[in-house]
Amino acid sequence: MSQDSAAPEVARKLSGRRRREVVAVLLFSGGPIFESSIPLSVFGIDRQDAGVPRYRLLVCAGEEGPLRTTGGLELTAPYGLEAIGRAGTVVVPAWRSITSPPPPEALEALRRAHEEGARIVGLCTGAFVLAAAGLLDGRPATTHWMYAPTLAKRYPSVHVDPRELFVDDGDVLTSAGTAAGIDLCLHIVRTDHGTEAAGALARRLVVPPRRSGGQERYLDRSLPEEIGSDPLAEVVAWALEHLHEQFDVETLAARAYMSRRTFDRRFRSLTGSAPLQWLITQRVLQAQRLLETSDYSVDEVAGRCGFRSPVALRGHFRRQLGSSPAAYRAAYRARRPQGDAPAAVLEAAVPAQAGAGLRRPVVSEPGKPQSDVYTSGRPTLPGQRSAP
Numbered sequence: 001m002s003q004d005s006a007a008p009e010v011a012r013k014l015s016g017r018r019r020r021e022v023v024a025v026l027l028f029s030g031g032p033i034f035e036s037s038i039p040l041s042v043f044g045i046d047r048q049d050a051g052v053p054r055y056r057l058l059v060c061a062g063e064e065g066p067l068r069t070t071g072g073l074e075l076t077a078p079y080g081l082e083a084i085g086r087a088g089t090v091v092v093p094a095w096r097s098i099t100s101p102p103p104p105e106a107l108e109a110l111r112r113a114h115e116e117g118a119r120i121v122g123l124c125t126g127a128f129v130l131a132a133a134g135l136l137d138g139r140p141a142t143t144h145w146m147y148a149p150t151l152a153k154r155y156p157s158v159h160v161d162p163r164e165l166f167v168d169d170g171d172v173l174t175s176a177g178t179a180a181g182i183d184l185c186l187h188i189v190r191t192d193h194g195t196e197a198a199g200a201l202a203r204r205l206v207v208p209p210r211r212s213g214g215q216e217r218y219l220d221r222s223l224p225e226e227i228g229s230d231p232l233a234e235v236v237a238w239a240l241e242h243l244h245e246q247f248d249v250e251t252l253a254a255r256a257y258m259s260r261r262t263f264d265r266r267f268r269s270l271t272g273s274a275p276l277q278w279l280i281t282q283r284v285l286q287a288q289r290l291l292e293t294s295d296y297s298v299d300e301v302a303g304r305c306g307f308r309s310p311v312a313l314r315g316h317f318r319r320q321l322g323s324s325p326a327a328y329r330a331a332y333r334a335r336r337p338q339g340d341a342p343a344a345v346l347e348a349a350v351p352a353q354a355g356a357g358l359r360r361p362v363v364s365e366p367g368k369p370q371s372d373v374y375t376s377g378r379p380t381l382p383g384q385r386s387a388p
Contacts, residue, residue: 013117013171014088020192024058024087024113026106026129027077029067030096035124035181036069039091042185042201051200053193058083062092062106081109089119089188092126093181098147107133120172121188123181127174131155135172142167144177149270156269165211183211232256232270239279243286244304249275284320287313291329298325 014020023043027036044057061067061077068074084090090113095102110133114120122130127143128151130136136158143151148162161167166175166184168191175184186209190198195209202209235256239247252275253263267275287305290296296304302313317325 015116018086018088018113018116018118019056020088021054022056022058022087023089023091024060024079024084025091025093026060026062026081026084026110027067027075027093028062028096028102028106029065029069031067031069031094033069033071033073035094035126035178037093038123038181039093039121039185041205042182042189043091047201047204050204052189052197052204058087060084063103081105084109084113084118085116087113087118089121091121091123091185092129093123095125095129098125098128098150102129102132110135114171117171119188121184122172122174123184124175124177127151128154130172130174131158136174139169139172140167141169141172141174142176143174146177148273153269162273179207182207186210232266240282243283243306246306246308249279252279280316281320283307283313284316287317287325288321288328291325292332301325 025039040059043055046054048054058079059077060079060081060083066074066076090110110120114135120130120135124144125147127141131151136155138157140159140161142161142164145162148160151158152160165180166173166187168187173184175181186198186202189201199209235252238255239252250260253260256263264275283305287301290301290304299310302310305313307313314324321328
């Protein structure tokens with residue numbers, strides 16, 4: 001949906017008692033304080049002097065208080081669920097446990113708000129609350145990449161895309177974890193009031209107004225949380241340990257004793273991703289590690305990651321990370337702080353086959369401005385422009 005058409009549609013659907021500028025934030029006990037604070041900061045502070053239109057914030061308790069959050073803090077929300085009835089936008093910034101059902105009263109309040117035209121937003125694990133309310137059925141959605149497989153498995157009618165930073169499906173929006181919640185809130189301001197207002201707010205928050213790319217760069221190789229008890233666990237584990245070999249999805253389906261169609265369906269329900277896309281992503285991640293931790297040539301990296309040719313590696317690498325393998329390695333090494341272990345030492349930490357379990361080092365430069373560190377999901381490459 002385009003920016004120009006989004007706002008009028010939301011306004012046209014609202015019931016008479018709801019106001020577009022009123023934002024209700026639904027808090028629960030046990031929620032992480034950082035995610036909870038994001039919509040409070042974006043929508044609850046008057047920044048009209050900086051050119052940011054003002055919203056009216058209603059902080060609502062989704063259950064009986066006091067609400068305990070991370071660090072043992074206790075919060076008292078000034079409003080209850082009844083206040084959601086006035087909001088044109090309702091934000092669920094987080095949910096305490098992806099394995100626990102949300103309170104039925106809160107789910108009913110969200111359903112009613114949606115029926116009356118309110119825009120419903122789930123940040124990070126807040127997507128689980130929206131899914132439990134049935135608001136994501138048949139819709140595209142995202143959440144933190146680590147929880148995406150669980151969301152897809154528990155709610156198979158939701159089209160979970162773990163690659164996106166946020167998904168705007170018109171009147172229902174979801175985001176990935178933590179910083180992506182800021183991205184989505186800025187997107188809402190941009191949709192409501194335009195690029196200049198969102199840019200002014202981004203400057204106040206000292207974050208980029210719009211980030212490019214998705215969550216692919218942050219995915220690690222760990223198995224999905226609930227895969228351990230699934231029959232496909234052995235096949236997925238085998239794939240991760242044999243990325244250096246050339247095999248395709250048909251090979252995995254055969255190892256699972258399934259037809260390709262059945263395997264595709266079961267794999268997607270388990271991981272939230274199509275098996276071919278998942279396999280390519282894992283090969284690119286392995287290539288990324290080897291480029292960072294070894295002196296192998298690009299041709300050798302391609303072979304050790306199961307790509308049929310260096311050309312295939314370069315194509316998939318550029319699509320997922322926005323650069324060539326050679327440029328990525330050069331930029332990574334240029335940014336590595338002095339005193340880091342040399343490549344040979346780091347390579348010794350990589351298991352012989354697939355490098356299982358080694359996470360990408362987080363690299364920042366001394367004295368680097370905070371806003372630049374925030375955007376550095378991958379090293380900035382020579383001649384590459386930052387996100388607009």
